[in-house]
Amino acid sequence: MSATTHDAHDAHHHGPPPGYLTRWLFTTNHKDLGVLYLVFALAMFFVGGAMAMIIRAELFQPGLTLVDPHFFNQMTTMHALVMIFGAVMPGFTGLANWLIPVQIGAPDMALPRVNNWAFWLLPAGFVLLLATLFMPGGSPAGGWTMYPPLILQLGDAFPFLIFAVHILGISSIMGSINIVATILNLRAPGMTLMKMPLFVWAWLITGFLIIAVMPVLAGAVTMLLTDQYFGTSFFSAAGGGDPVMFQHIFWFFGHPEVYILILPAFGIVSAIIPTFTRKPLFGYSSMVYATASIAFLIFIVWGHHMFSVGMPLSGQLFFMYATMLVAVPTGVKIFNWMATMWQGSMTFETPMLFAIAFVLLFTVGGLSGVMLALAPVDLQYHDTYFVVAHFHYVLVTGAIFSIMAAVYFWLPKWTGHMYDERLGKWHFWLSTISVNVLFFPQHFLGLAGMPRRIPDYALQFADFNMISSIGGFAFGLSQLLFVWIIVKCVRGGEKATDEVWEGAKGLEWTLPSPAPYHTFETPPTVK
Amino acid sequence: MSDLSVESRTRRTVAKMLLVVVGMFGFGFAMVPAYQVFCEITGFNGFVSLQPAANPDSAAAVDTERTVNVEFVATVNESRPWVFRPETSRLEVRPGELHTVYFVTENTTNRDTVSQIIPSVAPGNASRYLHKTECFCFTEQPFEANQSRKMPVTFFIDPAISERTTTVTLSYTLFDLRDGDAPDFDEDAAGLHSSAL
Ligand SMILES: [Cu+2]
Numbered sequence: 001m002s003a004t005t006h007d008a009h010d011a012h013h014h015g016p017p018p019g020y021l022t023r024w025l026f027t028t029n030h031k032d033l034g035v036l037y038l039v040f041a042l043a044m045f046f047v048g049g050a051m052a053m054i055i056r057a058e059l060f061q062p063g064l065t066l067v068d069p070h071f072f073n074q075m076t077t078m079h080a081l082v083m084i085f086g087a088v089m090p091g092f093t094g095l096a097n098w099l100i101p102v103q104i105g106a107p108d109m110a111l112p113r114v115n116n117w118a119f120w121l122l123p124a125g126f127v128l129l130l131a132t133l134f135m136p137g138g139s140p141a142g143g144w145t146m147y148p149p150l151i152l153q154l155g156d157a158f159p160f161l162i163f164a165v166h167i168l169g170i171s172s173i174m175g176s177i178n179i180v181a182t183i184l185n186l187r188a189p190g191m192t193l194m195k196m197p198l199f200v201w202a203w204l205i206t207g208f209l210i211i212a213v214m215p216v217l218a219g220a221v222t223m224l225l226t227d228q229y230f231g232t233s234f235f236s237a238a239g240g241g242d243p244v245m246f247q248h249i250f251w252f253f254g255h256p257e258v259y260i261l262i263l264p265a266f267g268i269v270s271a272i273i274p275t276f277t278r279k280p281l282f283g284y285s286s287m288v289y290a291t292a293s294i295a296f297l298i299f300i301v302w303g304h305h306m307f308s309v310g311m312p313l314s315g316q317l318f319f320m321y322a323t324m325l326v327a328v329p330t331g332v333k334i335f336n337w338m339a340t341m342w343q344g345s346m347t348f349e350t351p352m353l354f355a356i357a358f359v360l361l362f363t364v365g366g367l368s369g370v371m372l373a374l375a376p377v378d379l380q381y382h383d384t385y386f387v388v389a390h391f392h393y394v395l396v397t398g399a400i401f402s403i404m405a406a407v408y409f410w411l412p413k414w415t416g417h418m419y420d421e422r423l424g425k426w427h428f429w430l431s432t433i434s435v436n437v438l439f440f441p442q443h444f445l446g447l448a449g450m451p452r453r454i455p456d457y458a459l460q461f462a463d464f465n466m467i468s469s470i471g472g473f474a475f476g477l478s479q480l481l482f483v484w485i486i487v488k489c490v491r492g493g494e495k496a497t498d499e500v501w502e503g504a505k506g507l508e509w510t511l512p513s514p515a516p517y518h519t520f521e522t523p524p525t526v527k
Numbered sequence: 528m529s530d531l532s533v534e535s536r537t538r539r540t541v542a543k544m545l546l547v548v549v550g551m552f553g554f555g556f557a558m559v560p561a562y563q564v565f566c567e568i569t570g571f572n573g574f575v576s577l578q579p580a581a582n583p584d585s586a587a588a589v590d591t592e593r594t595v596n597v598e599f600v601a602t603v604n605e606s607r608p609w610v611f612r613p614e615t616s617r618l619e620v621r622p623g624e625l626h627t628v629y630f631v632t633e634n635t636t637n638r639d640t641v642s643q644i645i646p647s648v649a650p651g652n653a654s655r656y657l658h659k660t661e662c663f664c665f666t667e668q669p670f671e672a673n674q675s676r677k678m679p680v681t682f683f684i685d686p687a688i689s690e691r692t693t694t695v696t697l698s699y700t701l702f703d704l705r706d707g708d709a710p711d712f713d714e715d716a717a718g719l720h721s722s723a724l
Contacts, residue, residue, distance in 0.1 A: 110537045177544045185536045215548050219555025234559060237645045238604070238702030245562050249555055312569075312651050 025120075028112030029517065030097045033119050035414075037094025038407075040122060042483070044086030045400075047130070049476055051079040056438075056472035058455050059465050072455035073141035074133070080144035084261065085168045086126055088395065091403045092264040093175045096203045099410065100179060102508040102515060103197045105188025105524045110181040118174035125167035132157035143453060145250055146221065148235040148243050152228050162225045169214045176207040176214075183207075188507070190526035194285065197506055201288050202267030205295045209256050209263070212299075217253040220246060244309050251302035259298050261395060263291060265362075265402030266333055269355045271506070272409050273337050276352035277344025278503035283336040290329035290336075297326045307378045316375040323373035327366065334363055349501070350424030354405035357432050358398060365393025368443065383453075386446025392439045397432075404431075404482065411486070412500045416514035417493035423485050430478035437471025579665060580658035582625065589623035590686040597657075597684070600698040601630060608635045609642075611701045614677070622686040630663065630699065633675035640705040642668045649696045656688035657695055664699065 027033060054075050058066045067075075097115065101108055109115050132139035137155025140146070146161070154161065183204045187196070196204075223234040224246070233239020235246045266287075274281045281287065303311060303319030311319075337359050346352070368390040372378050381387060404427075412418050441464040446452075450461045457465065496513040507526070511519055597620055599613035610633035620626055634640060644664045648654035659665075663678035670676075684695065 111541070173548055177541055177548075180544060181537050181540045184540050185533055211544055211547050212551050215550075215552035216555040219552050223556070223559075237700060238643045238704060242562070242566075245559065248562060249558050252555075252558070310649065310651060 026116065028108075028116050030101050030109045030112070030115065031414075031515065031517065033109075033115050034094045034096075034098030036119050037090045037097055037122075040119075041087050041091035041094055041403075042486075044082055044090065044126070045479070048079050048082035048087055049479065051075045051082065052472065053476050055079065056469040059457070060469040061466065062457055062459055062462050064456055067455070069455045070138060070141060073453065074139045076453050077140045077142065077144050078129075078133070081129060081140070082126075083395070084144070084257075085165075085172075086122075088261050088399045088403070089172055090122060092203075092206070092261075092399075093172070093179075095199075095264065095268070095403070095406050095410075096175075096179050098414065099508065100182055100200055100203060101186070102511060102519055103200050103506060104183065104186065104191050105507050105520045105526065106182060106186035107518065107521045107523075109178050110186055111178045114174050114178050118171045118178065121167050121171035121174075125164045125171060128160045128167065129164035132160045135160070145247075145254065146224065147250075148224060148227065148246050151224060158228060159225070162221045165221045166218055169218045172210050173214050176210040179203055180207040180211070188520065188523040188526050194288070195526060197267070198270035198281065198284070198287055198291075199264065199267030202263045202265075202270075202291060205291050206260050206263045209260050209295060209298075213253040213256040213260075216249060217257075220249040220253065223249075244306075247306050247309060248302070251305045252299075254305065255302040256298050258391075258394070259294060261399050262362075263294070265358065265399050266291065268402045268406045268409075269337060269358050272351050272355040272405055273340050273359075275409075275501050275503045275505070276349060276355075277341050277346050279340055279344040280505075281336070282339035282342075283332070286332055287336055290332040293329045294326060297322065297329070301326060304373055304375075304378070307375045308382045320373055320375045324370060327370050330366060334359060334366075347502075349408075350419070350421060350428055351405045351409035353425070353428045353432075354401050354408065357428070358401045358405065361393055361397035361401070361432075361436075365390055365395075365398055368393065381446060383451055384446035385442040385450045385452055388452050389439050389442035389446060392442070396439070397435055401431075407486065409501075410508075411489055412496035413508060413511070413513050413515055415490050415493075416496055417489050418496050418500075419485050419489040419493065423481065423488075427478060427481045427485060430481065431475060434471045434474035434478055438468055438475050439471070441465075441468045441471075579662070580660050582660055588686060589621050591621060593690070594619045594621055595684050595688065595692065596694040597626075597682075598694065598696040599628060599630075600696060602698065602700045604700050604702045607703050609633065609701060609703065610635060610675070611699075620684055622684045622688060625660070625681060625683045627661075627679050627681045629677040629679050631675070632663075632668075632670075632678055632701070634670035634673060634703075636703075637672045638705065639669070639671050640703055642670060643702045643704055644668065645700050645702065647698045647700070649698065650692065653688060653692050653695045656685035656692075657697060658683055658685060667704065 024032065024036065027036075052075075054067060055072065058064075058072055097109065100106075129139075135156045137157060139157050140151070140154055140161045142150040142154065151158070151161075183196070183200055193201075223232070226232040227234050227236055227241075233241040235241045235243045237243065270281055270287060301319055301323040303315060304323045307316055307319070341356075348356075368386065372381055372387065372390055408419060408424055445461055445464050445468075448461065450457055498512050499509050500513060501509075507520075507524060508515070510524070597618045599616055599618075601611045601613055603609045603611050610631060612631050614629040614631060618626060618628065632642075634642075646659075646662070646664045648657050659680055659682045661679060661681040663680060668678070680697075682697070688695075
């Protein structure tokens, strides 16, 4: 069936349902839902980003200059919750929705209606969470980790926080069940597991991780809820409980969570680098095994977040060595990407630039992570800006950069138009330079002892904070360019070919650009 | 591969995934007793038994070769208006010797209340070797308004304690159960707390 007849056929019978509102509200189409997820993630990226701007504005100069300290604490807490559960996770889920069916040759996701429900829970959850900003006592301000007893002192916002976490958890669990069920059951004939694109592999494993740890978080916050309102004492020492136990349960979820935020990025980069090097990925199967061994190891390292709680030496040693072990499979991946680029005929379009920056800057974050894994030095780094620098390198230049790379890479397939390459390069260089100005000085601040989550600081930290804030404002403004590039590309531009990129391999590039509303209704055969 | 088989395979996958979800939700809760048992067995986290220990075997068991410094710390949770301090802040003891130390406690509020005092030992791995034969922390302590009293703790250090441990800190935190430390305090809740111990 040629592309043109397929298009005409679509327009008559299987186009989107009529009516703008009903189309987006009731859609069960994986491409529509992918778009909804991605737009939602972009919106939340700006909500969380606005909070970050307030944080950096307050820290621009020492002293309490702009906002009330309590409001500052609300900003740090909400920034984390919005970025993790609103921007990065929905961003990856959106990519999964759009790409997994077309990458494995499936007509849609396995559970289309669950898919719709999972998405629409997200705005509901965020209405609950963001509404707390306008409540007496304000929104959560005790850190996104919700440690008791501090979190129990939160006012009216407390039950809203707990139920928001429940709803967001249910949403991501449903999304993951759908993704896992799709990958396991809907692959085109001949698409064996070891032939799947690495983005699909990464999401299969991420899906399992979400299914395994989100319920643990739900349990932990449920215990907080009953401690607060129903007289239980899970975390109250007065009643025989232990607040440190919350940290164990939370980080049993929390550490796998950080890999939930990065494994799909590994899959994206593994798709982009071979395309623009015009070489197959080096060490495909070792990539799969590395991802699987990471998924195992991350369940036994949670204690590295808790070295300062007074853990016995044996516990510190166990968590320290287990954590350092994670660097081995991660290193395998980094070397595989480098080996893929080695002697390739490389070109540097915007997705490739973001992918290379990812490899470089994620490694910076990985190395500071290895430093934090060392129990004796972690006591010095704990709760300082060194930690802030570390996780922003892995989450911003890691997870967020990979999502941006993915958007540039697949945007022509989604819209049928090429994005503006010149503006894309501008966006890349502005983002990459400003993000380093923003986060690199924070390493020095942390090593010098500046604590995180504090609205004021000692005078010797003033210079680096000002540099960091300038980088922050520049990074924030650069993202407006990103939105403009996307809008411009949706509205028009040079017509994209079916293959889009010269070296692109995979089922999605056999489809016309833009990909029709329904694809692979008769499964393709994979050789 | 017929459509029906894809559907039933999907249904089976979903059922398995839902089982994992329910199982992991339960696992989060199972970590609570597992954690208590683990800490009790290993003494990790400075966990201190709230059961009275038996008296040391005999005077002969006293280790006269060395002494251990025992330090006492008293804290009132959330800085509530109580007086709570050890009469002796530091004691040099021989392992195996029985000692009694008093804590001065006064409820400076004008209300009758109940307190629960929670012990903790540092370093954590010494907690298994500090045995209390009698302690005000074993039960809830009722106080009348403005009542003051001295409360004893009788303890000995197990001679099996590592040679490297020269200082052990016994720390107590006083929780006023009526004053919001235990939410919605009432007699029922007090019963719930004591049974939770
Ligand atoms: Cu971790």
